[in-house]
Amino acid sequence: MTDAGQEGPLPAKAVLFDLDGTILETAGDLATATNRTLADFHREAVEEGQVRAWIGDGVRALVRYALEATGGCDEALLDQAHERFMVHYGKCFADRSHPFPGVVETMDRLREAGLPLAVVTNKAAAFTEPLLEASGLASRLDVVISGDSVDKKKPDPAPVNAALERLGVTAEEAVLVGDSRNDVESALAAGCRVICVTYGYNRGEDVTTLGAQRLVDEFGTILELIQPDGRTAETA
Numbered sequence: 110m111t112d113a114g115q116e117g118p119l120p121a122k123a124v125l126f127d128l129d130g131t132i133l134e135t136a137g138d139l140a141t142a143t144n145r146t147l148a149d150f151h152r153e154a155v156e157e158g159q160v161r162a163w164i165g166d167g168v169r170a171l172v173r174y175a176l177e178a179t180g181g182c183d184e185a186l187l188d189q190a191h192e193r194f195m196v197h198y199g200k201c202f203a204d205r206s207h208p209f210p211g212v213v214e215t216m217d218r219l220r221e222a223g224l225p226l227a228v229v230t231n232k233a234a235a236f237t238e239p240l241l242e243a244s245g246l247a248s249r250l251d252v253v254i255s256g257d258s259v260d261k262k263k264p265d266p267a268p269v270n271a272a273l274e275r276l277g278v279t280a281e282e283a284v285l286v287g288d289s290r291n292d293v294e295s296a297l298a299a300g301c302r303v304i305c306v307t308y309g310y311n312r313g314e315d316v317t318t319l320g321a322q323r324l325v326d327e328f329g330t331i332l333e334l335i336q337p338d339g340r341t342a343e344t345a
């Protein structure tokens with residue numbers, strides 16, 4: 110993989126997307142569920158901005174980070190709080206969550222160009238599927254791999270590999286679009302090229318240093334950076 114630093118489009122036969130922070134703005138509802146969970150355990154509420162920095166490792170990790178930040182956490186407490194979080198988030202996951210600007214139109218353009226699309230998220234399947242339905246994205250996706258669909262989560266390559274297998278493409282034929290270190294590491298370990306968005310939930314990390322082949326400030330810009338079917342500009 111030697112595209113780093115180069116300009117121009119990446120040939121692709123399929124595109125994989127991270128969910129939270131890349132295609133859907135979910136921090137508001139995740140913050141609501143986090144604060145309702147913390148209240149159950151007599152912990153102080155946290156700011157939405159803080160919750161944004163805890164998204165990306167799955168919901169159990171989010172609950173762990175919230176407990177650690179508000180007085181401490183042990184495994185027994187985490188089990189109970191995780192259970193409460195699942196109840197609270199189940200009631201509010203689609204209240205305010207919505208696609209980032211340009212996501213719906215861009216997915217439609219990619220599909221018109223013949224590219225199958227997948228989501229690879231660390232989010233639990235119980236929320237991924239209904240959230241994609243509520244956001245109007247489910248019908249645009251050919252494959253969805255959630256945090257509990259396979260044994261290991263991103264940054265392990267396993268969920269990316271599962272998506273590639275289901276899509277019927279090789280890693281070299283696919284591009285993953287993500288927002289954080291977990292996405293870049295998972296995709297690169299699988300052998301995919303990566304476009305990283307700069308607006309997502311990246312924990313304040315400088316995404317220019319993560320090793321992605323391309324960076325975009327707006328989702329719609331990926332249309333300029335993906336060349337459908339691996340055709341070159343000359344033959345397209």
Ligand SMILES: O=C(O)COP(=O)(O)O
Pocket residue numbers: 127128129130163164165166167168171229230231232233
């Ligand atoms: O932390 C989560 O629940 C999921 O995050 P992701 O969609 O960015 O993988």
Ligand SMILES: [Mg+2]
Pocket residue numbers: 127128129130131164165287288289309310
């Ligand atoms: Mg993300």
